[in-house]
Amino acid sequence: MTTDQAARARAKRLREQIEYHNHCYYTLDRPEIPDSEYDRLFRALQDLEAQYPEIKTPDSPTQRVGGSPLAKFAEVRHGQPMLSLDNALSADAMADFDRRVRERLAREGEVAYVAEPKLDGLAIGLRYAQGLLVQAATRGDGLRGEDVTQNVRTIESVPLRLSGDDWPPLLEVRGEIVMPHAGFEALNARQRERGEKTFVNPRNAAAGSLRQLDPKITADRPLAFLCYGLGEVQGHPMGDTHSGNLQLLEAWGLPVSSERALVTGLEQCASYFQTMAKRREQLEYDIDGVVFKVDQIADQQALGYVARAPRWAIAQKFPAQEELTQVLAVEFQVGRTGAVTPVARLEPVFVGGVTVSNATLHNMDEVQRKDVHIGDTVFVRRAGDVIPEVVKVLLERRPRTAQVVQLPTHCPVCDSEIIRLEGEAVARCSGGLFCPAQRKEAIKHFAARRALDIEGLGDKLVEQLIEKALIENPADLFGLSVETLAGLERMGEKSASNLVAALDQARHTTLPRFLYALGILGIGETIAANVAEACGTLEAVMDLRLSDLVEIKESQARRLHQLLSDESELPAQVEALGPRDGVKWFNQVHAALLAERFACTVDLLAADPLKLANTPRIKIEGVGDLLAEKLVTFFRQPHNREVIAKLQAAGVDWPEVQPSTVSAPGPLVGKTFVLTGTLSEPRPAIKERLQALGAKVTGSVSSKTDYVVAGSDAGSKLAKAQALEVEILDEQGLADLIGDG
Numbered sequence: 250m251t252t253d254q255a256a257r258a259r260a261k262r263l264r265e266q267i268e269y270h271n272h273c274y275y276t277l278d279r280p281e282i283p284d285s286e287y288d289r290l291f292r293a294l295q296d297l298e299a300q301y302p303e304i305k306t307p308d309s310p311t312q313r314v315g316g317s318p319l320a321k322f323a324e325v326r327h328g329q330p331m332l333s334l335d336n337a338l339s340a341d342a343m344a345d346f347d348r349r350v351r352e353r354l355a356r357e358g359e360v361a362y363v364a365e366p367k368l369d370g371l372a373i374g375l376r377y378a379q380g381l382l383v384q385a386a387t388r389g390d391g392l393r394g395e396d397v398t399q400n401v402r403t404i405e406s407v408p409l410r411l412s413g414d415d416w417p418p419l420l421e422v423r424g425e426i427v428m429p430h431a432g433f434e435a436l437n438a439r440q441r442e443r444g445e446k447t448f449v450n451p452r453n454a455a456a457g458s459l460r461q462l463d464p465k466i467t468a469d470r471p472l473a474f475l476c477y478g479l480g481e482v483q484g485h486p487m488g489d490t491h492s493g494n495l496q497l498l499e500a501w502g503l504p505v506s507s508e509r510a511l512v513t514g515l516e517q518c519a520s521y522f523q524t525m526a527k528r529r530e531q532l533e534y535d536i537d538g539v540v541f542k543v544d545q546i547a548d549q550q551a552l553g554y555v556a557r558a559p560r561w562a563i564a565q566k567f568p569a570q571e572e573l574t575q576v577l578a579v580e581f582q583v584g585r586t587g588a589v590t591p592v593a594r595l596e597p598v599f600v601g602g603v604t605v606s607n608a609t610l611h612n613m614d615e616v617q618r619k620d621v622h623i624g625d626t627v628f629v630r631r632a633g634d635v636i637p638e639v640v641k642v643l644l645e646r647r648p649r650t651a652q653v654v655q656l657p658t659h660c661p662v663c664d665s666e667i668i669r670l671e672g673e674a675v676a677r678c679s680g681g682l683f684c685p686a687q688r689k690e691a692i693k694h695f696a697a698r699r700a701l702d703i704e705g706l707g708d709k710l711v712e713q714l715i716e717k718a719l720i721e722n723p724a725d726l727f728g729l730s731v732e733t734l735a736g737l738e739r740m741g742e743k744s745a746s747n748l749v750a751a752l753d754q755a756r757h758t759t760l761p762r763f764l765y766a767l768g769i770l771g772i773g774e775t776i777a778a779n780v781a782e783a784c785g786t787l788e789a790v791m792d793l794r795l796s797d798l799v800e801i802k803e804s805q806a807r808r809l810h811q812l813l814s815d816e817s818e819l820p821a822q823v824e825a826l827g828p829r830d831g832v833k834w835f836n837q838v839h840a841a842l843l844a845e846r847f848a849c850t851v852d853l854l855a856a857d858p859l860k861l862a863n864t865p866r867i868k869i870e871g872v873g874d875l876l877a878e879k880l881v882t883f884f885r886q887p888h889n890r891e892v893i894a895k896l897q898a899a900g901v902d903w904p905e906v907q908p909s910t911v912s913a914p915g916p917l918v919g920k921t922f923v924l925t926g927t928l929s930e931p932r933p934a935i936k937e938r939l940q941a942l943g944a945k946v947t948g949s950v951s952s953k954t955d956y957v958v959a960g961s962d963a964g965s966k967l968a969k970a971q972a973l974e975v976e977i978l979d980e981q982g983l984a985d986l987i988g989d990g
């Protein structure tokens with residue numbers, strides 16, 4: 250193949266690719282590649298055609314402006330073509346533009362330009378006849394667009410009638426339809442809720458919203474309009490300058506960007522560009538660069554046009570915020586509060602002005618929603634200083650070898666179990682005190698006023714202690730000496746000994762404070778107090794099992810057994826049974842509970858269905874199934890137990906808690922007894938025994954009474970119990986119930 254043939258073949262391929270992406274972008278509103286990638290293809294073709302002019306064809310995309318109009322809207326022939334802009338991708342390219350303008354105009358001094366944000370939406374032409382909006386058309390291929398008048402009428406910032414009366418009888422304004430950020434986020438949230446497709450970016454959302462055949466849908470979408478120029482004008486002339494014309498448009502009630510400025514010479518252009526690059530994040534809508542336009546209309550006319558763009562204007566683009574790259578792996582990071590975040594390791598890519606090689610995937614729900622696999626080609630977005638994000642997967646480029654992303658079962662930092670409860674987006678490491686990723690926060694929390702209240706141990710000091718590896722866990726605090734502490738920044742002999750004294754004092758605490766200080770997920774002060782009260786001792790708390798706390802009703806047990814027996818494929822491990830389709834109550838906690846009691850699904854299915862039921866031993870106020878799981882998991886972790894043992898060895902203690910009569914742990918929790926008649930033991934002794942088992946013992950019979958224990962000569966209480974159909978026990982019955990005798 251000759252060089253010429255090779256260039257021809259390459260140009261053909263590029264044209265096909267560009268046509269294909271034009272179709273996706275303009276006609277289907279479903280771009281498959283980011284603009285930057287499209288621009289690269291386009292420039293490659295332009296360069297090739299410049300190098301081999303003989304291979305240029307009249308239908309080359311370089312000779313056209315956009316896509317062909319969609320069949321469904323009526324076609325509109327533009328009175329004046331809607332053109333595109335040349336891009337300057339660097340300060341040098343910008344300097345070239347300014348030089349060319351001055352040369353062509355044979356200008357000695359500097360040229361005045363109107364600088365405007367380059368709005369990232371879609372171009373629109375609005376025709377006003379006698380001041381009334383009569384037509385709105387998209388750009389289409391630049392010569393013919395689509396009639397979207399009905400839809401545009403629904404946009405609030407588009408005036409249906411111009412103010413004043415000095416407008417030309419026919420006025421076409423050109424501008425951009427955009428979707429402000431806030432509206433975009435809200436729209437995507439709504440789409441997600443309804444299970445409908447979400448939009449990759451505001452521009453796409455704007456395009457998709459405008460090109461709806463049903464104007465009601467458009468009306469419901471948060472669109473806005475800003476104008477930046479003129480199309481056809483008839484009747485009487487507009488002003489001599491672009492800046493003056495924008496002012497006129499504004500006076501007639503048309504929205505014009507307030508960010509525009511009149512700048513003179515290259516230097517002012519550069520400083521406007523820098524300012525906008527920073528301001529960009531604060532604007533309500535996306536902009537992707539700055540447009541500079543020669544201000545004098547006479548100069549514009551002298552400069553004229555080349556194929557698809559005016560010679561009197563240029564777009565200086567910001568670095569692209571979206572790029573395509575590949576997901577090489579997905580790793581999991583553990584944050585300071587234990588949140589486990591999936592992070593995509595990417596083939597490094599230049600986006601948003603920096604090289605990006607990681608992007609957050611937020612949480613597993615997001616991974617599933619975006620359907621990210623390892624090996625996928627993805628859109629990565631980096632806007633401003635925001636952490637880079639994977640916005641979309643290119644499913645059509647998924648390799649066969651792509652792998653599903655799985656949440657690890659154990660923390661990559663400390664190897665503790667990771668818990669992710671149903672209904673919670675975030676998975677968390679249960680390593681708490683032990684996990685190095687969470688150390689700083691765990692110790693700050695431990696020392697906090699409402700926890701162990703260690704006076705003088707501020708956040709900065711905790712950070713120093715950990716960074717210098719002087720402590721690893723809260724127990725180590727109690728081993729710190731005055732000498733060690735005095736050697737630290739901003740610590741003197743005096744404050745060091747004060748801190749040691751404060752540590753000494755903090756050792757003596759209460760069980761609720763201690764439980765709270767451990768920083769167990771979801772266990773705040775109130776719950777910690779309830780747990781302490783219900784269990785009485787730390788040992789009792791540490792020995793809690795899910796079966797002590799979580800209920801599986803008999804009816805549920807039966808249904809579950811039936812359901813599982815009907816299933817053809819079950820996991821070997823009970824824990825993996827997880828939530829079942831159509832069974833609302835059976836969640837991960839229930840699966841974990843059954844896993845405590847059955848080694849494998851075979852055992853579980855072989856058991857009597859009723860054996861799957863579970864009556865909790867204890868009821869702790871505020872501790873539902875999910876918290877129960879968190880509590881039990883925390884104390885199951887060997888390293889948490891180790892830190893607790895070390896704390897106790899370091900002398901951390903508390904006065905004994907009187908377990909409450911209402912909810913002490915025991916088989917009789919929640920049961921109310923009344924003792925009556927003469928019994929073989931003193932009543933107070935029996936009462937104490939019952940209370941130790943968790944029962945409540947009251948003096949009078951009511952419908953809330955569960956049992957009446959009746960001795961000989963029982964009188965009115967027995968009669969009342971009979972009337973209310975309360976269960977009556979004799980002493981033998983009581984002995985059977987509580988399992989002694």
Ligand code: IVH
Pocket residue numbers: 332333334365366367368369370371372373424425477478540559562564
């Ligand atoms: S002037 C003949 N000004 O950028 C001049 N265009 O890449 C035509 N755009 O199709 C355009 N902000 O959709 C102009 N301040 C601005 C703009 C702007 C965004 C869009 C417009 C145009 C595209 C060209």
